[in-house]
Amino acid sequence: xxxxxxxxxxxxxxxxxxxxxxxxxxxxxxxxxxxxxxxxxxxxxxxxxxxxxxxxxxxxxxxxxxxxxxxxxxxxxxxxxxxxxxxxxxxxxxxxxxxxxxxxxxxxxxxxxxxxxxxxxxxxxxxxxxxxxxxxxxxxxxxxxxx
Amino acid sequence: xxxxxxxxxxxxxxxxxxxxxxxxxxxxxxxxxxxxxxxxxxxxxxxxxxxxxxxxxxxxxxxxxxxxxxxxxxxxxxxxxxxxxxxxxxxxxxxxxxxxxxxxxxxxxxxxxxxxxxxxxxxxxxxxxxxxxxxxxxxxxxxxxxx
DNA sequence: TAGATAAAAGCAACACGGTTGCAAAATAAA
DNA sequence: TTTATTTTGCAACCGTGTTGCTTTTATCTA
Numbered sequence: 246x247x248x249x250x251x252x253x254x255x256x257x258x259x260x261x262x263x264x265x266x267x268x269x270x271x272x273x274x275x276x277x278x279x280x281x282x283x284x285x286x287x288x289x290x291x292x293x294x295x296x297x298x299x300x301x302x303x304x305x306x307x308x309x310x311x312x313x314x315x316x317x318x319x320x321x322x323x324x325x326x327x328x329x330x331x332x333x334x335x336x337x338x339x340x341x342x343x344x345x346x347x348x349x350x351x352x353x354x355x356x357x358x359x360x361x362x363x364x365x366x367x368x369x370x371x372x373x374x375x376x377x378x379x380x381x382x383x384x385x386x387x388x389x390x391x392x
Numbered sequence: 393x394x395x396x397x398x399x400x401x402x403x404x405x406x407x408x409x410x411x412x413x414x415x416x417x418x419x420x421x422x423x424x425x426x427x428x429x430x431x432x433x434x435x436x437x438x439x440x441x442x443x444x445x446x447x448x449x450x451x452x453x454x455x456x457x458x459x460x461x462x463x464x465x466x467x468x469x470x471x472x473x474x475x476x477x478x479x480x481x482x483x484x485x486x487x488x489x490x491x492x493x494x495x496x497x498x499x500x501x502x503x504x505x506x507x508x509x510x511x512x513x514x515x516x517x518x519x520x521x522x523x524x525x526x527x528x529x530x531x532x533x534x535x536x537x538x539x
Numbered sequence: 540t541a542g543a544t545a546a547a548a549g550c551a552a553c554a555c556g557g558t559t560g561c562a563a564a565a566t567a568a569a
Numbered sequence: 570t571t572t573a574t575t576t577t578g579c580a581a582c583c584g585t586g587t588t589g590c591t592t593t594t595a596t597c598t599a
Binding site: 268270271272273300301302303304307308311 | 550
Binding site for chain 1: 584585586587588594595596
């Protein structure tokens with residue numbers, strides 16, 4: 246039984262913002278809260294919807310950008326044309342991104358998840374090609390939808 | 393020495409269009425020609441530039457869509473927010489896409505290539521997740537830039 | 540706790556990628 | 570060559586993301 250599950254999300258949010266020397270504002274609190282509640286990835290659009298029409302589009306964009314800069318969230322490549330953001334596990338939020346986990350997109354609930362425990366495989370490239378970074382996106386049915 | 397290398401590209405273009413029962417128009421010929429000359433992936437913007445300002449944006453979009461529908465080209469997921477299209481090797485152009493090859497993006501020349509001979513690896517997912525499709529994009533230095 | 544300072548929010552306007560509807564032009568068929 | 574069909578080009582629009590500037594809010598310090 247994880248004890249973090251019982252900690253007030255408000256407290257987590259405040260602590261995270263302070264730890265990254267960001268001023269604590271309504272929009273930042275709300276947006277960070279959405280990520281903490283969700284644990285999947287969110288696109289800008291999702292956030293505007295779930296926040297309840299409260300914040301200006303620009304504020305949301307800037308908040309997301311700030312969080313990316315601070316290493317709180319990271320962007321995920323998608324097939325459709327929208328940037329998705331995800332808060333990763335604790336190790337990621339600390340300030341340095343893990344670039345070597347894979348992403349999973351559920352075809353049912355349409356959520357995107359970071360599978361932090363699944364490392365990208367070695368790819369055997371043809372002669373002449375040199376890999377610097379490997380991005381893997383798996384599509385399928387996620388744990389929640391499968392049960 | 394491949395003999396196809398010496399066949400007039402015009403002829404290839406015309407044949408490809410007819411084989412897919414598409415009327416042969418200037419824009420289709422030109423765009424298809426760009427793909428045949430290039431063998432890498434092209435984004436809509438690249439095509440507009442290389443075609444020499446000749447065609448309307450809309451025409452280019454519609455032509456690309458038509459080619460995708462006919463199975464002549466296929467789309468490639470990218471990290472930045474633009475759709476890329478690529479003509480694959482002969483087997484792909486025939487009408488059914490190969491979905492199981494990986495894509496390579498060169499950090500030097502910025503081209504995207506289909507590595508048709510490299511199949512996507514098996515991914516070991518956590519319990520509960522079921523994979524339906526795996527997309528792999530490798531970033532690095534391509535054959536041409538490495539030599 | 541109040542006032543100064545620095546940062547963030549909100550607004551308007553813009554840029555870009557992509558789509559849609561419709562009339563004019565080009566292709567294919569007769 | 571004429572007709573029917575397809576494609577083009579144009580104008581207008583939508584969604585996503587950005588920039589500049591003013592007002593508001595949060596933080597720091599007295």
